Amino acid sequence: xxxxxxxxxxTVGYGGAPVLHDVSFALxxxxxxALLGANGAGKTTLLRTLVGLVAAxxxxxxxxxxxxxxxxxxxxxxxxxxxxxxxxxxxAELTVEENLHLxxxxxxxxxxxxxxxxxxxxxxxxxxxRRDSAGHQLSGGERQMLALGRALIAxxxxxxxxxxxxxxxxxxxxxxxxxxxxAARQRGLTVLLAEQNVTSALSIADxxxxxxxxxxxxxxxxxxxAADETLRHAYLGF
Amino acid sequence: MDRLxxxxxxxxxRGAVFALFAxxxxxxxxxxxxxxxxxxxxxxxxxxxxxxxxxLTGSYAxxxxxxxxxxxxxxxxxxxxVMRHAPHSTPLAGxxxxxxxxxxxxxxxxxxxxxxxxxxxxxxxxxPIFLGGVPVLSPYDLFILVVALGVMGLLAVLFTRTSLGLQxxxxxxxxxxxxxxxxRVDRMVxxxxxxxxxxxxxxxxxxxxxxxxxxPHSTDMLFVYAFTVAVVGGLDSPVGALVGxxxxxxxxxxxxxxxxxxxxxxxxLVLLVVVLLVRPGGVFSMREARTA
Numbered sequence: 302x303x304x305x306x307x308x309x310x311x312t313v314g315y316g317g318a319p320v321l322h323d324v325s326f327a328l329x330x331x332x333x334x335a336l337l338g339a340n341g342a343g344k345t346t347l348l349r350t351l352v353g354l355v356a357a358x359x360x361x362x363x364x365x366x367x368x369x370x371x372x373x374x375x376x377x378x379x380x381x382x383x384x385x386x387x388x389x390x391x392x393a394e395l396t397v398e399e400n401l402h403l404x405x406x407x408x409x410x411x412x413x414x415x416x417x418x419x420x421x422x423x424x425x426x427x428x429x430x431r432r433d434s435a436g437h438q439l440s441g442g443e444r445q446m447l448a449l450g451r452a453l454i455a456x457x458x459x460x461x462x463x464x465x466x467x468x469x470x471x472x473x474x475x476x477x478x479x480x481x482x483x484a485a486r487q488r489g490l491t492v493l494l495a496e497q498n499v500t501s502a503l504s505i506a507d508x509x510x511x512x513x514x515x516x517x518x519x520x521x522x523x524x525x526x527a528a529d530e531t532l533r534h535a536y537l538g539f
Numbered sequence: 540m541d542r543l544x545x546x547x548x549x550x551x552x553r554g555a556v557f558a559l560f561a562x563x564x565x566x567x568x569x570x571x572x573x574x575x576x577x578x579x580x581x582x583x584x585x586x587x588x589x590x591x592x593x594x595l596t597g598s599y600a601x602x603x604x605x606x607x608x609x610x611x612x613x614x615x616x617x618x619x620x621v622m623r624h625a626p627h628s629t630p631l632a633g634x635x636x637x638x639x640x641x642x643x644x645x646x647x648x649x650x651x652x653x654x655x656x657x658x659x660x661x662x663x664x665x666x667p668i669f670l671g672g673v674p675v676l677s678p679y680d681l682f683i684l685v686v687a688l689g690v691m692g693l694l695a696v697l698f699t700r701t702s703l704g705l706q707x708x709x710x711x712x713x714x715x716x717x718x719x720x721x722x723r724v725d726r727m728v729x730x731x732x733x734x735x736x737x738x739x740x741x742x743x744x745x746x747x748x749x750x751x752x753x754x755p756h757s758t759d760m761l762f763v764y765a766f767t768v769a770v771v772g773g774l775d776s777p778v779g780a781l782v783g784x785x786x787x788x789x790x791x792x793x794x795x796x797x798x799x800x801x802x803x804x805x806x807x808l809v810l811l812v813v814v815l816l817v818r819p820g821g822v823f824s825m826r827e828a829r830t831a
Contacts, residue, residue: 378721407721
């Protein structure tokens with residue numbers, strides 16, 4: 302598995318109303334791509350379609366040339382595709398440690414799983430102190446760290462994140478993005494980062510893809526997107 | 540005082556069975572978010588199977604094993620064959636299907652085995668043992684108590700100490716997130732139904748020998764009591780099922796002993812109404828989440 306992700310002519314709709322129209326782009330192995338766009342642009346729908354929570358109407362999804370559309374969500378996860386969804390994806394009733402074990406279940410067994418959990422505690426030191434706390438007792442920042450750590454522990458080849466900065470203080474966002482960039486670099490992860498916090502996302506991305514009303518309106522290197530004033534004003538709001 | 544002690548002890552034994560059956564309802568609720576009104580009827584089918592196997596082999600243990608395994612098989616068949624295909628858009632659909640199943644299963648049992656009560660022998664003596672001249676528990680009551688509490692202990696270990704238990708809990712609380720983490724949630728739901736139906740079958744197998752006998756409606760009152768226990772304890776709470784079961788068992792025993800058996804069901808229903816009014820989620824219902 303190298304983490305080459307290919308999205309071709311993807312069309313998705315809810316109850317007959319199309320949300321994504323003919324969306325095509327690809328991620329090279331190890332590439333970090335920011336998926337940008339306003340509310341309702343279709344970012345979340347695209348990520349949910351990628352992991353199989355929403356069915357595509359048409360198009361193809363390939364991970365390392367393997368067809369994803371025929372696989373159920375859990376099988377896509379076992380192929381190395383991880384999504385950190387927005388909001389409350391931590392299992393509130395489980396402890397921090399149990400959440401991590403859950404993420405590691407199919408990838409690691411026995412002592413290897415314990416070692417993998419310890420590695421995540423090293424990467425996210427504040428979580429180690431909350432090891433036995435239930436998910437519902439964590440702050441927003443801790444929950445986001447746990448969701449990211451839980452995705453990383455399964456050693457995915459492609460990591461998709463939906464608005465990881467949502468509701469977090471700027472300092473926490475900066476820490477989270479730094480950890481994400483570092484983890485991606487060290488592990489050779491392909492990352493698809495959906496964000497409304499454009500500055501943060503572009504600061505760690507190699508490339509940016511801009512969605513507007515379900516269509517791709519720009520696909521360019523991150524620094525080029527950040528410098529394009531017309532595009533920034535029209536679609537990115539800064 | 541002797542009578543109080545006796546009623547308390549036998550109430551604990553009955554309560555352990557109520558707790559076990561209530562736990563089976565909690566297991567289904569946590570696995571599939573369905574209040575399975577067919578649980579009693581499903582347990583009865585397993586009990587008839589146990590009755591037949593014991594009759595054929597002459598062995599209580601063989602009947603007990605067949606009943607528990609049969610219960611698991613019934614749980615598998617009902618989930619795969621019926622419940623999985625019920626619409627999930629509203630919880631009411633599953634409830635209506637479950638009520639339909641009660642009618643079908645009880646009618647089939649009536650057609651095949653007839654409406655008469657069939658005596659089911661207990662494997663141990665039901666005469667109370669005297670401790671210091673005071674009647675306490677019969678050997679069979681002791682057997683019930685040990686088996687029920689033992690099974691609950693094993694389930695606690697399964698859910699809190701094993702990978703399967705972690706997946707079962709995660710699938711129940713957060714099925715979508717669990718899927719994204721590679722957990723085969725559909726399989727967990729089936730296992731939840733199998734576990735639940737096996738536990739309910741065991742509860743029915745333990746209780747029926749102490750009642751009038753085996754009949755297509757033998758588990759009706761057991762279901763009502765256990766449902767009360769599950770609601771009083773909190774449908775999400777195995778601890779609630781245990782504490783609620785033992786409490787209801789003792790209350791029924793004391794009310795029956797001092798006020799008469801006709802008053803006991805009324806007492807249980809009063810308890811149900813009071814809890815629903817004061818704490819609708821149950822006494823041991825789940826925590827509130829941190830919001831900041």
